[in-house]
Amino acid sequence: MDRRVRRTRELLRRALVDLILERGYDRLTVQDIIDRADVGRSTFYAHYTDKDDLLLSGMEDLARAFEEHMERHFATRGHPNPVLAVFQHADQQRDLYKALAGKRGAEVMRAGLRRRIGEVGARRIHGFLPDQDVALPREVTLEFLLSALLGLLIWWLDDDLPYTPEQMADMYMRLAVPSVRTVYGI
Amino acid sequence: MDRRVRRTRELLRRALVDLILERGYDRLTVQDIIDRADVGRSTFYAHYTDKDDLLLSGMEDLARAFEEHMERHFATRGHPNPVLAVFQHADQQRDLYKALAGKRGAEVMRAGLRRRIGEVGARRIHGFLPDQDVALPREVTLEFLLSALLGLLIWWLDDDLPYTPEQMADMYMRLAVPSVRTVYGI
DNA sequence: ATTGTGCTGAACAATGTGTTCGGATGAGCG
DNA sequence: CGCTCATCCGAACACATTGTTCAGCACAAT
Numbered sequence: 001m002d003r004r005v006r007r008t009r010e011l012l013r014r015a016l017v018d019l020i021l022e023r024g025y026d027r028l029t030v031q032d033i034i035d036r037a038d039v040g041r042s043t044f045y046a047h048y049t050d051k052d053d054l055l056l057s058g059m060e061d062l063a064r065a066f067e068e069h070m071e072r073h074f075a076t077r078g079h080p081n082p083v084l085a086v087f088q089h090a091d092q093q094r095d096l097y098k099a100l101a102g103k104r105g106a107e108v109m110r111a112g113l114r115r116r117i118g119e120v121g122a123r124r125i126h127g128f129l130p131d132q133d134v135a136l137p138r139e140v141t142l143e144f145l146l147s148a149l150l151g152l153l154i155w156w157l158d159d160d161l162p163y164t165p166e167q168m169a170d171m172y173m174r175l176a177v178p179s180v181r182t183v184y185g186i
Numbered sequence: 187m188d189r190r191v192r193r194t195r196e197l198l199r200r201a202l203v204d205l206i207l208e209r210g211y212d213r214l215t216v217q218d219i220i221d222r223a224d225v226g227r228s229t230f231y232a233h234y235t236d237k238d239d240l241l242l243s244g245m246e247d248l249a250r251a252f253e254e255h256m257e258r259h260f261a262t263r264g265h266p267n268p269v270l271a272v273f274q275h276a277d278q279q280r281d282l283y284k285a286l287a288g289k290r291g292a293e294v295m296r297a298g299l300r301r302r303i304g305e306v307g308a309r310r311i312h313g314f315l316p317d318q319d320v321a322l323p324r325e326v327t328l329e330f331l332l333s334a335l336l337g338l339l340i341w342w343l344d345d346d347l348p349y350t351p352e353q354m355a356d357m358y359m360r361l362a363v364p365s366v367r368t369v370y371g372i
Numbered sequence: 373a374t375t376g377t378g379c380t381g382a383a384c385a386a387t388g389t390g391t392t393c394g395g396a397t398g399a400g401c402g
Numbered sequence: 403c404g405c406t407c408a409t410c411c412g413a414a415c416a417c418a419t420t421g422t423t424c425a426g427c428a429c430a431a432t
Contacts (some may be wrong), residue, residue: 002399002408003399004398004399004408004410005408005409008409008410011310026293029331029387030388031387031389040410040411040412041412041413042238042390042391042393042412042413043409043410043412045390045391046409049390057408103293103297107212107289107293135360136357136360136361139309140338140357140361141361143337143338143341144334144335144357144358144361146337147333147334147336148330148333148334149340150329150333150337151329151333151336152326152329152330152333155333161422171321171322171326171330172330174321174322174365174368175326175330175369176365176367177365178365179361179362179365180361181352182360182364183360183361183364184188188430189430190377190379190429190430191377191378194378212418215419215420216419216420216421217418217420225379226379226380227380227381228379228380228381228422228423228424229378229379229380231420231421232378237420242405
């Protein structure tokens with residue numbers, strides 16, 4: 001008797017995403033969500049403790065998909081580019097990304113996405129940049145690059161800009177690479 | 187009979203800032219705020235329609251102060267640097283900035299701050315960058331630079347990093363300028 | 373001293389939250 | 403097929419928060 005459980009959770013998650021895109025996460029009530037999903041009140045609380053809990057479970061799914069996508073990207077490409085991979089993944093799951101990370105989404109989600117992308121970025125950066133302290137601590141550079149990436153990503157999603165993931169990644173690299181090269185003398 | 191009004195609003199605003207720094211805006215109730223400010227419930231609603239309304243009024247004050255600071259900066263300095271001015275102003279009003287724009291603050295506020303700083307930035311950028319379309323639309327560059335600036339600013343504030351405003355502005359410029367020069371061939 | 377503006381605090385309806393429980397349903401298994 | 407139990411339903415509940423109203427108090431201004 002598991003099919004019902006999965007069905008219920010799926011209904012709730014879809015209702016949540018739809019409603020976030022329509023009205024924004026903050027203005028939603030549990031009642032709205034279960035009405036849209038056509039699920040009983042007590043059923044909701046049997047599965048999730050909170051509105052936030054439901055949201056978080058959605059994030060976990062997205063995070064898993066993200067990790068898999070990154071692994072595939074690194075395994076497939078001769079010259080992998082994590083930035084491109086991020087834009088491509090967001091493009092594939094546009095609605096989900098918009099609902100969870102966009103301006104109508106919740107702060108927790110943006111923070112979560114930032115952390116995940118940041119981890120990938122940190123690994124890359126530490127491989128590229130010299131260890132010794134120069135004028136610029138690597139932390140600062142990382143924060144700069146990460147903020148710019150997430151800013152561009154969310155802007156691109158929310159405003160439905162016509163650029164392809166490849167164009168976005170290319171523009172980002174052009175704006176990021178020369179300065180970093182200059183600063184670290186590479 | 188105006189002194190009482192100003193006093194009440196001041197009490198409420200201070201209580202709000204304190205409580206945001208302690209618990210975060212989302213977890214505050216109107217009751218918390220008026221208890222802390224020691225102000226009657228009906229008095230609160232006589233001044234503000236909402237918790238959000240109180241927050242917005244705080245933002246307007248900050249915005250006014252920000253505009254004044256920018257004007258002073260441009261009037262005083264031979265070689266004005268808006269980025270430096272932003273970091274300096276945030277340093278002067280650290281608690282207010284942290285409460286309104288930091289991670290415990292509200293999304294509305296970050297958006298508002300972003301817009302204001304963005305306007306200043308847009309004016310500068312349009313003066314510097316060539317008009318003709320190159321590979322990179324100015325919009326994209328602006329978004330990149332603005333996101334990076336706000337990201338660094340909020341990170342610096344929230345984590346109480348030991349860098350001075352001058353150091354932050356300098357590091358930002360190093361990370362921003364060379365790429366922009368390269369892209370636009372300046 | 374009088375006046376009126378602003379503050380108080382209790383009481384109120386309305387809305388949302390999270391829990392509980394008896395009963396309906398249908399998936400899975402023998 | 404028929405049994406059984408996990409799952410779902412939905413009404414009812416206590417509780418918290420919101421935003422309004424109003425009668426009465428306090429004090430600034432003149």
